[in-house]
Amino acid sequence: MSAPNLVQVSRMRTLATTIHDAAAQMEKVLLEHHQPLPSFDEDSPVALPEAALAFQSAAIGATAELHDLLLDPLDLLYQKSSHYHFTSLQFIARFHVASMIPAGGKTSYAEIAQKTGLQESMVRRLLRHAMTMRIFHEPEPGMVAHTQASKLLVTPEKNAWFWFHPEVGWPASVQVCNKRAEWEDQVLLFEYISSTNTDYLLLVVVVQYLEATQKWPESQEANETGFSLAGHSGKSIYDVFSADPEHALRFSLAMDTFGELPQYQMSKVVEGYDWASLGRAKIVDVGGSAGQMCVAMARSFPALNFVVQDMASLVAKGQANLPPELEGRVQFMAHDFFGEQTVRAEAYLLRTVFHNWSDKYCLQILRALAPALQHGARILINDVCLPKPGSIPAHMELDMRNLDLLMGTIFNAQERDLNEWVQLLAKADPRFVFQRLVQLKGSALAIIEVLWVDNA
Numbered sequence: 459m460s461a462p463n464l465v466q467v468s469r470m471r472t473l474a475t476t477i478h479d480a481a482a483q484m485e486k487v488l489l490e491h492h493q494p495l496p497s498f499d500e501d502s503p504v505a506l507p508e509a510a511l512a513f514q515s516a517a518i519g520a521t522a523e524l525h526d527l528l529l530d531p532l533d534l535l536y537q538k539s540s541h542y543h544f545t546s547l548q549f550i551a552r553f554h555v556a557s558m559i560p561a562g563g564k565t566s567y568a569e570i571a572q573k574t575g576l577q578e579s580m581v582r583r584l585l586r587h588a589m590t591m592r593i594f595h596e597p598e599p600g601m602v603a604h605t606q607a608s609k610l611l612v613t614p615e616k617n618a619w620f621w622f623h624p625e626v627g628w629p630a631s632v633q634v635c636n637k638r639a640e641w642e643d644q645v646l647l648f649e650y651i652s653s654t655n656t657d658y659l660l661l662v663v664v665v666q667y668l669e670a671t672q673k674w675p676e677s678q679e680a681n682e683t684g685f686s687l688a689g690h691s692g693k694s695i696y697d698v699f700s701a702d703p704e705h706a707l708r709f710s711l712a713m714d715t716f717g718e719l720p721q722y723q724m725s726k727v728v729e730g731y732d733w734a735s736l737g738r739a740k741i742v743d744v745g746g747s748a749g750q751m752c753v754a755m756a757r758s759f760p761a762l763n764f765v766v767q768d769m770a771s772l773v774a775k776g777q778a779n780l781p782p783e784l785e786g787r788v789q790f791m792a793h794d795f796f797g798e799q800t801v802r803a804e805a806y807l808l809r810t811v812f813h814n815w816s817d818k819y820c821l822q823i824l825r826a827l828a829p830a831l832q833h834g835a836r837i838l839i840n841d842v843c844l845p846k847p848g849s850i851p852a853h854m855e856l857d858m859r860n861l862d863l864l865m866g867t868i869f870n871a872q873e874r875d876l877n878e879w880v881q882l883l884a885k886a887d888p889r890f891v892f893q894r895l896v897q898l899k900g901s902a903l904a905i906i907e908v909l910w911v912d913n914a
């Protein structure tokens with residue numbers, strides 16, 4: 459075993475000390491100038507006294523470096539290349555949302571929806587995303603109030619300046635490499651996805667999100683999205699992929715890298731749920747890709763057996779790569795999850811399956827399970843469960859709300875909060891009875907545990 463990296467530990471402490479010392483100096487200066495301490499409060503002074511500026515700069519530099527230093531490197535790349543925040547900022551700027559909220563007061567999501575012509579649920583998603591960046595806050599459920607930053611946007615000049623970045627600078631920057639013509643060529647598009655990461659593509663797609671939302675309000679269809687508008691002439695991502703299974707397979711490889719981010723790792727699922735409580739049981743992994751999750755679980759829980767269901771190309775890949783010692787314990791089956799479930803089992807796992815489908819299609823996937831379900835069967839949904847605004851650290855909430863906007867942009871789908879999960883299940887069939895939410899430690903994902911109860 460190699461020795462711990464003491465240089466990194468020392469840098470971490472040096473930075474923490476710089477932050478501590480600079481903050482103490484700033485407090486002193488502010489007290490001397492009879493100024494309040496920094497806060498997000500809408501009435502907090504914007505400018506610091508001259509004597510505090512050097513300390514402010516030292517603290518910002520050290521916090522930024524400490525933040526990056528503490529990130530997993532894959533997460534660092536992900537965070538630096540995430541651009542979903544432009545979607546919520548574009549909405550705020552385009553509709554001059556700041557001017558709809560009175561100073562010192564509050565306005566409901568419903569009223570903002572009515573003034574902007576967007577659906578209330580969309581307004582809530584966009585503004586809750588911005589709130590993780592301290593732009594507006596939700597002082598009570600359903601209401602929006604100013605922070606120090608959002609209040610600046612009340613004036614037309616500031617809003618125009620703010621508008622410039624998502625509406626002019628951002629779309630222009632997408633064109634910098636003048637690739638749009640080449641993107642029309644799907645082969646290059648998919649080579650791009652698989653060879654680097656999805657961000658260049660997603661940038662073009664996300665630019666179109668508000669356009670799609672305004673063009674097709676309330677749409678639940680994947681061919682009426684930012685993706686469809688971004689050079690795909692009305693096609694959904696599914697249409698584009700199904701025309702080319704090889705590239706669909708490559709996209710699934712790109713998704714595997716997503717799964718390596720600490721907050722989405724499969725090990726958190728293996729460790730975070732009481733799988734042993736199932737006893738000797740069979741688990742069907744619906745939409746289980748090439749079986750990576752089941753292989754990890756089979757290794758840790760010898761009493762469990764698995765059936766992985768997915769598209770034919772993926773299950774064939776899973777079967778070919780199955781470690782020999784798991785032969786017989788992990789089976790593969792091509793199955794369309796919109797079609798009737800035929801395998802009877804003690805539990806059904808649906809891992810990150812629902813978040814890329816709108817409610818209309820999630821209901822179909824849930825109802826298709828029913829014919830195979832026996833009283834007491836567990837349905838385990840491993841997906842994001844959006845937190846109450848402000849209830850977890852902002853960078854973690856932002857990560858979840860980024861994913862929410864990404865799902866909207868590409869699929870007309872969404873991440874869901876607990877209330878939305880419970881409502882979705884009840885609407886699918888009252889025999890789906892929500893049991894409990896298990897928030898997996900160190901993960902952005904939860905397990906929503908549901909029982910099938912005959913006569914419920």
Ligand SMILES: C[S@@+](CC[C@H](N)C(=O)[O-])C[C@H]1O[C@@H](n2cnc3c(N)ncnc32)[C@H](O)[C@@H]1O
Binds near residue numbers: 746
């Ligand atoms: C976001 S991925 C999740 C994969 C896997 N559960 C995981 O967590 O790594 C969604 C999966 O659903 C599969 N899928 C999409 N449409 C399907 C359908 N109609 N029937 C079965 N599987 C489908 C995809 O091939 C993909 O493997």
